[in-house]
Amino acid sequence: SREIRRFLRNTRGFEILAEDDESQSLVCLIKSGEMPLQSSLNRMYFLLSSLSRDVMAVFGGEDLEILSDDGERESEVDAMHYLIERQVGVLLDFHAVASSLDINRNQAVQCANLANSLERMMDHMFQITTLIRETQPLPKLDAASEPLIHIPVWQSALKQMMIDIRTRDSHSIEKARESLRSAQKELGEHEERMMVDKKRRALPMLFEFRLSESIRRLCAYALDIGETLLNMKAYDEMIIEYN
Numbered sequence: 001s002r003e004i005r006r007f008l009r010n011t012r013g014f015e016i017l018a019e020d021d022e023s024q025s026l027v028c029l030i031k032s033g034e035m036p037l038q039s040s041l042n043r044m045y046f047l048l049s050s051l052s053r054d055v056m057a058v059f060g061g062e063d064l065e066i067l068s069d070d071g072e073r074e075s076e077v078d079a080m081h082y083l084i085e086r087q088v089g090v091l092l093d094f095h096a097v098a099s100s101l102d103i104n105r106n107q108a109v110q111c112a113n114l115a116n117s118l119e120r121m122m123d124h125m126f127q128i129t130t131l132i133r134e135t136q137p138l139p140k141l142d143a144a145s146e147p148l149i150h151i152p153v154w155q156s157a158l159k160q161m162m163i164d165i166r167t168r169d170s171h172s173i174e175k176a177r178e179s180l181r182s183a184q185k186e187l188g189e190h191e192e193r194m195m196v197d198k199k200r201r202a203l204p205m206l207f208e209f210r211l212s213e214s215i216r217r218l219c220a221y222a223l224d225i226g227e228t229l230l231n232m233k234a235y236d237e238m239i240i241e242y243n
Contacts, residue, residue, distance in 0.1 A: 044118040070129040081119040139204040147212035150183040168233040177226040187216040
């Protein structure tokens with residue numbers, strides 16, 4: 001895996017399409033129609049979710065080494081984001097590309113919105129890993145208390161909405177969005193309480209405040225994904241009704 005990532009750093013135009021424990025598949029980014037938009041979104045989600053799991057593992061006592069390739073993972077998400085923007089731009093100009101990707105223009109634009117939200121979430125997850133590295137020894141936080149308790153809420157909601165890209169289940173989307181709104185509210189209240197707490201030491205409190213702020217923003221961008229999915233569903237229903 002490290003050899004592949006070293007190759008990707010030194011060779012322009014290639015990214016990982018899929019990987020498992022035994023193999024990795026690379027794709028050339030030079031041809032805009034080669035990688036379906038859904039595959040790119042799935043890859044972005046995989047990298048984001050895997051980094052979030054590693055973050056939780058570190059808070060649970062795992063060695064910091066598991067975050068050593070966080071910069072590579074962030075760069076790969078940036079590359080996928082760039083590829084989707086490039087594909088969508090070409091798709092809007094050339095019908096043949098739209099046909100090869102089996103997607104209409106509205107869906108393509110909404111996929112670009114989804115990619116932007118995933119990329120912004122990866123930025124905030126990378127901020128969390130940077131915060132962890134810069135704060136040693138790591139303050140002890142309870143995974144069952146704020147703010148860490150809300151990371152699994154965000155993970156679960158995002159996972160469900162990635163499924164809903166295909167299913168367009170509005171009930172499921174709204175349920176995920178409601179859990180995210182509740183998490184946002186509770187995180188905001190937690191941050192307000194920290195601001196007036198005079199008993200806590202400054203550095204641990206600053207660490208927890210910045211962590212809480214990043215998790216709250218993760219929830220905000222996940223809410224944006226839910227809104228995009230609802231827009232896609234509404235457009236599809238409008239087209240069906242029109243036809």
